[in-house]
Amino acid sequence: MKSRQSVFAYILLGVFLLGGLGYLVASFSDGNTPVTSSPPAVPNPVFNKEGEVTFVKKGQPFKKIEVEIAENEAERNKGLMFRSYLPDSVGMLFIFEQPDEYKFWMKNTSIPLDIIYVGPDKKIVSIAQNTQPYSEESILPYGLVQYVVEVNAGFTKQNNIQSGDAISF
Known part of the structure; x- marks a missing residue:
């Protein structure tokens, strides 16, 4: 029974590690630079002669x-x-x-x-x-x-x- 629990624990650990690795890979665009989300740019208002x-x-x-x-x-x-x-x-x-x-x-x-x-x-x-x-x-x-x-x-x-x-x- 202990060996089944150990195998199950290793499988869960592996899934967790692979999920974390997938997150890290997705967070880097070229493998070195983190991808960040910036707030949307505020459009520069255009002059409107009144x-x-x-x-x-x-x-x-x-x-x-x-x-x-x-x-x-x-x-x-x-x-x-x-x-x-x-x-x-x-x-x-x-x-x-x-x-x-x-x-x-x-x-x-x-x-x-x-x-x-x-x-x-x-x-x-x-x-x-x-x-x-x-x-x-x-x-x-x-x-x-x-x-x-x-x-x-x-x-x-x-x-x-x-x-x-x-x-x-």
Whole structure:
């Protein structure tokens, strides 16, 4: 009886070892490199022109960009997240129903941005330049705003856009 139990135990051990060996072989693509599963890639959103923003200095228009418009909570929460590239001639316009001190952050945003805070009178209240990608730190305006324009970092400096200038859209 002992020898039958021993044979049975060896058979079970063999099956276990062969099963483990099969798993190891299946886990390596070329015998040396482990096969890993990665999360599905998030598709890079494509720019969708929904309007234009013109920057105005001393009553004179001087720079125009194409914009996507974030006019509801879901669009505002997503903003420019998950973009790997943003052309210099485009941005995003956030439109809020009421003026407030809306704070922004750079979570899931891989490109540095200039964030232009605009009051209800469409005058630029403040600008957060060259924001840090992926930062969860709150970026606050220096006053009440109803509109926000996000553009590539360096855009405001390159185009001499300053607090006190205005926008139209």
